[in-house]
Structure formats: structure tokens, C-alpha cells
Amino acid sequence: MCYDRYVSICKPLHYGTLLGSRACAHMAAAAWASGFLNALLHTANTFSLPLCRGNVLGQFFCEIPQILKLSCSHSKLREFGITVLSAVLYLGCFVFIVFSYVQIFRVVLRIPSEQGRHKAFSTCLPHLAVATMFLSTGTFAYLKPPSLSSPSLDLSVSVLYSVVTPALNPLIYSLRNQELKDSLRKLVTVSSKAINSLFCFRLSQSSAV
Structure with a gap:
């Protein structure tokens, strides 16, 4: 979505070329492949953990930090590996989003009409808000210090990045369609x-x- 906004605002005459059906298929395949690889590595690591503190989680789904709390092995190395992998994926998305929006805002601020600037900002800000919510809550869930951990806080943060953000995506983007x-x-x-x-x-x- 970030790349779509970048092309539509910064390179509108090349939109059909840069975002054709093949380009969209490649981007979707890359997103699915990276998500599948990330999930596969997390799942393999989770199933290899010996659990000795019961099997009841204080969450509505099997989140990695909650499962690590039930492990009786010295899982610091595993936890570090998971954190590094997630950080690399998050950082890659974050850098791409920041770079794209810097270019977008540079172009938008040069638009002479206030109405044109408002229209461009109203197109970009919903996506930026949802992406910021997802990245910030996900980062906080995985990188927060143990002293800040509590069942209610963990559950609230998990709901924000795993339920609220995916629910907002189709609502925000679809309602811009006039039909x-x-x-x-x-x-x-x-x-x-x-x-x-x-x-x-x-x-x-x-x-x-």
C-alpha cells in the first residue's frame, strides 16, 4: 500500500507501468513468502521448546513471548534469534515506509493548491496511521522489558496488532472507493x-x- 501511494503521487504517469498485474503479483508473492518463512521459523522453534510450567497461556492465541515464559530450557539464545529475525523484517518494512513517505511528503508540499495537498494527505494518512500502530504495538510486544509485562497489558497490545490493525485495513482502504x-x-x-x-x-x- 505504501508503494502504491508513492507511485500514485510521485510518479502518476507511470502508475500503470510500475503497478501492473505482474508487479502486484510479485509484491503479493514476496509478502506471502516472507510471512510464511517467518511463521515457519517461529513455529519450528516453538515446537522444539520443552514446556515444564503447564500449557495454559494468558492470551487468546499462542504468542511467542507467552510460550517462552512456559519453557523450562535456557531459551535466551532462541529468544535472541527470534528477536533478531523479527527486527530485521520490521526494520526492512519501517525503512521502506519512511523512505516512501519522505518522498511523498516532499512532492505533496510542492503542490500549489491547498485542496490538492489536502486530498493527497487524506489519501496517505490512514495507511500511515495503521502502519504506525502495527509496527509500534508489535515492537512493544516483543521488545518490552519484563518489568512492564502484565496479563492485561500483554493482551491489550496483542489485540491491537493482531486484531484491530487487520480489521482497520479493509475498512480504511475500501471506504475510499466511491462505488x-x-x-x-x-x-x-x-x-x-x-x-x-x-x-x-x-x-x-x-x-x-
Whole structure:
């Protein structure tokens, strides 16, 4: 999404060339492959850990830091390896996002009309806000000191980067589509009319009784 914003604002005349179907397929394949590799390494490491402190987690899913708390082995080396791997992936995404948005803001600030600048910023800021939330909460979940760890805090942070962020993505990006806005408006209108009709029908029935 960051690259899409970069191309659409900084190189609009080359949008069709730089973001054709093949380029999109390559980017999607790279994202899936890196995510699969990361998940595979985490899963293999998790299944190789000997657990001696029970099997009950204070989370709604098997998050790595919570599983490490149940391990009875000296897992500092494993934990360091997982942290380094996650940090490399996070840092790569972070550097790419920062570089792209620096270029975007440089172009946007040179737009003469205030309306054009506002439109460009309104296009970019939702993605930037969601990406910042995901990266900050994920980094905090994995790199926070043990002294800050508590069940409620761990659960809240995990919900933010694993549930809230993916839920916000389709909502934020899809609602910029005018056709989807019109369909959603029609759905709300039809639903409200149906509710009003049902309410009037029930009211008439109760009056008749």
C-alpha cells in the first residue's frame, strides 16, 4: 500500500507501468513468502521448546513471548534469534515506509493548491496511521522489558496488532472507493427502511390487540 501511494503521487504517469498485474503479483508473492518463512521459523522453534510450567497461556492465541515464559530450557539464545529475525523484517518494512513517505511528503508540499495537498494527505494518512500502530504495538510486544509485562497489558497490545490493525485495513482502504460508499449508503438506507417498517408493523399489531 505504501508503494502504491508513492507511485500514485510521485510518479502518476507511470502508475500503470510500475503497478501492473505482474508487479502486484510479485509484491503479493514476496509478502506471502516472507510471512510464511517467518511463521515457519517461529513455529519450528516453538515446537522444539520443552514446556515444564503447564500449557495454559494468558492470551487468546499462542504468542511467542507467552510460550517462552512456559519453557523450562535456557531459551535466551532462541529468544535472541527470534528477536533478531523479527527486527530485521520490521526494520526492512519501517525503512521502506519512511523512505516512501519522505518522498511523498516532499512532492505533496510542492503542490500549489491547498485542496490538492489536502486530498493527497487524506489519501496517505490512514495507511500511515495503521502502519504506525502495527509496527509500534508489535515492537512493544516483543521488545518490552519484563518489568512492564502484565496479563492485561500483554493482551491489550496483542489485540491491537493482531486484531484491530487487520480489521482497520479493509475498512480504511475500501471506504475510499466511491462505488463501495454508494453501495454502503444504499444498504444503510434499505436497512433503516426495513427496520422502520417492522417497527410500524409491530406497533400496528399491538394497537389492534
